Amino acid sequence: xPKIAVVRRDLPPTLSAVVRLGAALAGIGIAILSIxxxxxxxxWTVTERVVGTFLRPDMIRYLIVFLPVGLGLAxxxxxxxxxxxxxxxxxxxxxxxxxxxxxxPLGEIRVVxxxxxxxxxxxxxxxxxxxxxxxxxxxxxxxxxxTLMMNYVAYSLCNYLVYGPWRGRRxxxxxxxxxxxxxxxxxxxxxxxxxxxxxxxxxxxxxxxxLFLYKTRIGTALRGxxxxxxxxxxxxxxxxRLIILAFFVSGALAGLVGGNxxxxxxxxxxxxxxxGAGMGFVSIMVAWLADLNPALMPLSAYxxxxxxxxRMVMQVGELTEPVARFFIGLxxxxxxxxxxxxxxxxxxRK
Amino acid sequence: xxxxxxxxxxxxxxxxxxLDNVSLGVESGEILGVxxxxxxGKSTLTKIIYGVYVPDSGYIELRTDGLMRRAFFSxxxxxxxxxxxMISQRPQLVEELSVLDNIALFLGYSRGRTRKIVESTMxxxxxxxxxxxxxGSLSYTEKQLVELVKALSFKPxxxxxxxxxxxxxxxVKARFYEALRTFASIGGSVIFITHKIPEALEVCDRIAVLxxxxxxxxxxxxxxxxxxxxxxxxxxxxxxSVATERVEEAKAEDGKVLRAEGLVVLDDYGKRAVSIDxxxxxxxxxxxxxxxxxxxxxxxxxxLSGLRKAVEGRVVLDGEDVTRSKASERASKxxxxxxxxxxxxxxxxxxxxxxxxxxxxxxRLSSDTVKKVIxxxxxxxxxxxxxxxxxxxxxxxxxxxxxxxxxxxxxxxxHNPTRxxxxxSSRQVKLLLRDSARKxxxxxxxxxxxxxxxxxxxxxxxxxxxxxxxxxxxxxxRLREEIEEAMSTYA
Numbered sequence: 001x002p003k004i005a006v007v008r009r010d011l012p013p014t015l016s017a018v019v020r021l022g023a024a025l026a027g028i029g030i031a032i033l034s035i036x037x038x039x040x041x042x043x044w045t046v047t048e049r050v051v052g053t054f055l056r057p058d059m060i061r062y063l064i065v066f067l068p069v070g071l072g073l074a075x076x077x078x079x080x081x082x083x084x085x086x087x088x089x090x091x092x093x094x095x096x097x098x099x100x101x102x103x104x105p106l107g108e109i110r111v112v113x114x115x116x117x118x119x120x121x122x123x124x125x126x127x128x129x130x131x132x133x134x135x136x137x138x139x140x141x142x143x144x145x146x147t148l149m150m151n152y153v154a155y156s157l158c159n160y161l162v163y164g165p166w167r168g169r170r171x172x173x174x175x176x177x178x179x180x181x182x183x184x185x186x187x188x189x190x191x192x193x194x195x196x197x198x199x200x201x202x203x204x205x206x207x208x209x210x211l212f213l214y215k216t217r218i219g220t221a222l223r224g225x226x227x228x229x230x231x232x233x234x235x236x237x238x239x240x241r242l243i244i245l246a247f248f249v250s251g252a253l254a255g256l257v258g259g260n261x262x263x264x265x266x267x268x269x270x271x272x273x274x275x276g277a278g279m280g281f282v283s284i285m286v287a288w289l290a291d292l293n294p295a296l297m298p299l300s301a302y303x304x305x306x307x308x309x310x311r312m313v314m315q316v317g318e319l320t321e322p323v324a325r326f327f328i329g330l331x332x333x334x335x336x337x338x339x340x341x342x343x344x345x346x347x348x349r350k
Numbered sequence: 351x352x353x354x355x356x357x358x359x360x361x362x363x364x365x366x367x368x369l370d371n372v373s374l375g376v377e378s379g380e381i382l383g384v385x386x387x388x389x390x391g392k393s394t395l396t397k398i399i400y401g402v403y404v405p406d407s408g409y410i411e412l413r414t415d416g417l418m419r420r421a422f423f424s425x426x427x428x429x430x431x432x433x434x435x436m437i438s439q440r441p442q443l444v445e446e447l448s449v450l451d452n453i454a455l456f457l458g459y460s461r462g463r464t465r466k467i468v469e470s471t472m473x474x475x476x477x478x479x480x481x482x483x484x485x486g487s488l489s490y491t492e493k494q495l496v497e498l499v500k501a502l503s504f505k506p507x508x509x510x511x512x513x514x515x516x517x518x519x520x521x522v523k524a525r526f527y528e529a530l531r532t533f534a535s536i537g538g539s540v541i542f543i544t545h546k547i548p549e550a551l552e553v554c555d556r557i558a559v560l561x562x563x564x565x566x567x568x569x570x571x572x573x574x575x576x577x578x579x580x581x582x583x584x585x586x587x588x589x590x591s592v593a594t595e596r597v598e599e600a601k602a603e604d605g606k607v608l609r610a611e612g613l614v615v616l617d618d619y620g621k622r623a624v625s626i627d628x629x630x631x632x633x634x635x636x637x638x639x640x641x642x643x644x645x646x647x648x649x650x651x652x653x654l655s656g657l658r659k660a661v662e663g664r665v666v667l668d669g670e671d672v673t674r675s676k677a678s679e680r681a682s683k684x685x686x687x688x689x690x691x692x693x694x695x696x697x698x699x700x701x702x703x704x705x706x707x708x709x710x711x712x713x714r715l716s717s718d719t720v721k722k723v724i725x726x727x728x729x730x731x732x733x734x735x736x737x738x739x740x741x742x743x744x745x746x747x748x749x750x751x752x753x754x755x756x757x758x759x760x761x762x763x764x765h766n767p768t769r770x771x772x773x774x775s776s777r778q779v780k781l782l783l784r785d786s787a788r789k790x791x792x793x794x795x796x797x798x799x800x801x802x803x804x805x806x807x808x809x810x811x812x813x814x815x816x817x818x819x820x821x822x823x824x825x826x827x828r829l830r831e832e833i834e835e836a837m838s839t840y841a
Contacts, residue, residue, distance in 0.1 A: 005422075005425075006424075010364050217712070220701065224698030231694075235681060237709070238683035
């Protein structure tokens with residue numbers, strides 16, 4: 001009787017990346033085929049829409065969210081610190097940026113205004129992440145639960161502001177603030193809803209985080225902390241400080257993105273659920289699709305952004321919302337299979 | 351009559367070839383030794399037989415119903431079903447259960463039936479154990495004996511010992527060997543993995559020598575050979591034995607670099623494991639603490655280094671009270687601790703060799719430094735970019751020891767540094783300790799190995815039940831006898 005066994009393997013990183021890339025592309029192909037076969041939708045129509053989405057710059061608006069947040073989360077996850085609170089950290093960044101733009105004189109000053117708002121946003125996100133970080137570092141409180149719960153606290157806090165004291169005078173009773181001053185707005189690329197400056201900032205973090213994690217002593221220690229805290233501690237690097245640093249960095253990047261959402265996209269503070277819109281959770285997937293490798297994060301963020309955007313534009317004509325969800329579900333499932341294939345192999349012996 | 355044959359086994363881990371076309375057979379009723387230096391592929395070989403790894407090429411044949419048939423194990427459970435049991439360096443027991451329950455769990459029988467089997471095993475192999483004791487309350491030595499009883503109660507056809515006796519005291523080792531001989535005499539086969547030549551010579555019928563993943567030669571009892579032949583096969587050259595030079599004269603009184611006063615440290619169960627009135631390590635000397643394993647050595651090291659809290663007393667490093675400092679602070683202040691277990695606390699397995707070295711080195715790290723460390727400690731394979739988990743236990747230990755070269759310590763605490771190392775590497779490490787002392791570092795060597803301690807220490811303390819029961823200078827006449835007596839009287 002032939003025997004089948006699943007055994008671990010170590011693929012070289014480049015080959016592992018190729019396997020994933022191949023699976024990502026093949027996944028889209030299989031998804032298109034199965035939709036046209038099962039639902040009888042013309043394959044060409046689906047292909048056109050899918051390929052179109054991947055090539056259209058509209059999805060950059062999402063890339064600007066997913067890339068920095070994914071990079072920040074990778075820092076925490078490398079240390080096996082489960083920060084699930086990017087959503088709330090984004091919202092708090094948005095609140096801080098809205099405050100600076102609307103309620104301080106800085107909001108009326110060009111360049112300085114947006115910079116100050118983004119700085120405040122980063123700080124707010126970092127501080128929001130720091131609370132669970134400190135609880136974890138000093139009292140060993142499970143950070144997965146605290147970060148998760150703080151997402152909803154952030155929603156509520158933001159909602160209190162837009163329904164209450166910050167509600168705008170010219171918004172006809174909608175739960176939102178007035179528009180931020182023009183000086184604070186980040187200008188769009190003509191015809192699209194993203195700013196080139198935001199894109200530049202997002203991409204600039206790729207080498208920064210990569211060098212930090214792989215070329216510095218502290219970054220290296222962060223990557224080792226999760227599996228061998230004692231070995232890191234005995235090398236003279238404080239574990240407590242590493243935990244706090246990891247939460248600070250991942251919170252700051254999420255906060256920055258939240259601030260950018262206000263200055264670049266919404267241009268006013270809206271309810272928390274609309275700011276985060278679940279993107280903080282999707283970013284977790286972005287981080288893991290890149291295998292927590294900052295160098296692969298742009299690719300992973302691009303892929304997820306395109307699919308995220310696809311879900312919105314696909315709901316036209318015969319391609320309804322359920323079809324779009326089916327499509328994306330299928331693509332991600334195939335991607336999971338590829339991750340399995342790159343880590344394990346199946347051996348058959350007679 | 352062969353029981354099991356390995357045919358052309360090759361196993362690679364990434365770019366590292368752990369085993370290269372190894373073919374080897376074990377007869378029924380034979381004790382086959384597998385001898386090799388650190389990283390020669392011994393453990394990989396056993397893990398393939400035990401189903402932990404699947405070979406890249408080659409296969410295993412096992413005698414089944416009188417015929418040699420190909421066998422393929424993809425898990426230890428399948429190896430067990432074919433009558434193969436392994437005992438490794440670390441006891442694989444559930445601490446919260448009794449000895450009997452552990453064995454019942456392994457055999458899959460009821461408690462009553464297990465008790466009968468265990469009793470007959472113990473009388474047949476002349477092993478005495480309290481079957482109702484909680485495993486968590488046993489010493490390492492006793493746990494290994496439990497492992498032996500557990501394995502023999504299974505009535506295996508092949509018993510694999512992967513460095514299982516390396517850490518045992520001499521008299522227990524002898525009992526282990528006796529049991530193995532009895533087992534072989536009733537037709538059982540044994541694969542005995544070791545890096546210690548005397549161990550292999552004492553118990554094995556044949557000795558297969560591995561070097562860098564290749565089978566070099568098989569020595570048989572019938573052949574005439576010298577220890578040097580074995581050494582040559584193992585290391586390629588016969589390394590001259592290095593007499594460690596020692597600074598004999600007494601040190602100046604003001605050279606106290608580490609001082610523990612009234613130190614009390616608890617073990618994992620909240621029991622008092624260490625209670626020491628005074629322990630002083632002087633600059634430029636090696637102070638050894640020797641004792642039977644499990645007498646508070648680990649807790650002492652962890653209490654001094656800061657991994658474990660001191661419930662009473664003080665730790666003073668170079669005149670500064672560090673009792674309240676965390677391990678990382680003590681390390682940055684020059685107190686370097688090299689734990690005995692490189693897997694859990696010595697090295698970060700997920701990082702590469704180079705990255706581990708970067709962790710230990712403050713300031714900029716050049717690739718020359720990395721190369722120097724790797725060659726000085728003879729870490730094999732000497733490739734800085736491979737992940738540490740691919741290294742063998744001994745090479746991990748060497749990587750852990752590289753801290754001593756990189757952190758510029760004032761004081762080093764080293765726990766059983768050579769236990770996992772072959773002869774050549776042990777000598778290297780002993781030289782490293784002496785060399786550090788010559789450069790002015792205070793070295794605290796905590797060890798179970800009397801020979802090692804006598805070899806390198808300037809001053810020797812004996813620890814028993816967490817207390818220092820005797821301290822002698824290295825020059826003391828009848829040193830070994832005094833130490834052995836103190837170790838056995840108080841323990």
